[in-house]
Amino acid sequence: MAELLSVVLLLGVAAGFVFIAILLGRYQKRRQESRDELWFRHRQHMTALCASSPGAELASVVQVYQRARRGTKAVIVWQKTGVSQDSWFQNMSPTPGDLLLLRGSSGWGPHNHNPNVFYVMPGQVLSAMSPSAQEAAARHWHRMTSTGTA
Known part of the structure; x- marks a missing residue:
C-alpha cells in the first residue's frame, strides 16, 4: 500500500511539473507574440514617417568599417x-x-x-530598428499572413 501511495504521489508531482511547464510555455509564447506585434507596428510607423517626412529615406547599415571618438564610418544601402x-x-x-x-x-x-559620402548629424536619425527587432516584425507579418489576418 505504501508503494502504491508513493507511485501515485510521484505521478501527481510529475503531472504538476508538466502543467507548470505548459503554462510557462504559453505565457512566453504570448509575450513574444505581443513584442513581435509592437515591433511590427514600429516598422509600420517608420514607413509612414518616411512618407510624411520630406528628405527622409530608409537605409540599412551593411558594414561598419571605422569607429572613432566623434562618429562612425559605415556603408549603407538605400x-x-x-x-x-x-x-x-x-x-x-x-x-x-x-x-x-x-x-x-x-x-x-x-x-x-x-x-x-552621406553625412548624418545628431538628430537626423529619425527612427531605427535593430536586426532582432526587424526579425520580430517579420515573425508577426508571417503569423498574420499565415492566418489570413493581413
Whole structure:
C-alpha cells in the first residue's frame, strides 16, 4: 500500500511539473507574440514617417568599417534604390543590420577622397530598428499572413 501511495504521489508531482511547464510555455509564447506585434507596428510607423517626412529615406547599415571618438564610418544601402553609399554618422555608432530612417546630406569625403559620402548629424536619425527587432516584425507579418489576418 505504501508503494502504491508513493507511485501515485510521484505521478501527481510529475503531472504538476508538466502543467507548470505548459503554462510557462504559453505565457512566453504570448509575450513574444505581443513584442513581435509592437515591433511590427514600429516598422509600420517608420514607413509612414518616411512618407510624411520630406528628405527622409530608409537605409540599412551593411558594414561598419571605422569607429572613432566623434562618429562612425559605415556603408549603407538605400531601401528605395538598393544603391550603397559610404556614410559618416557624427557622434553615433550604428551597427550592421540596423534599419534607419535618415535625413542628411551628401558631400566630399576627405579621408577616402569620395565625392559622395552621406553625412548624418545628431538628430537626423529619425527612427531605427535593430536586426532582432526587424526579425520580430517579420515573425508577426508571417503569423498574420499565415492566418489570413493581413
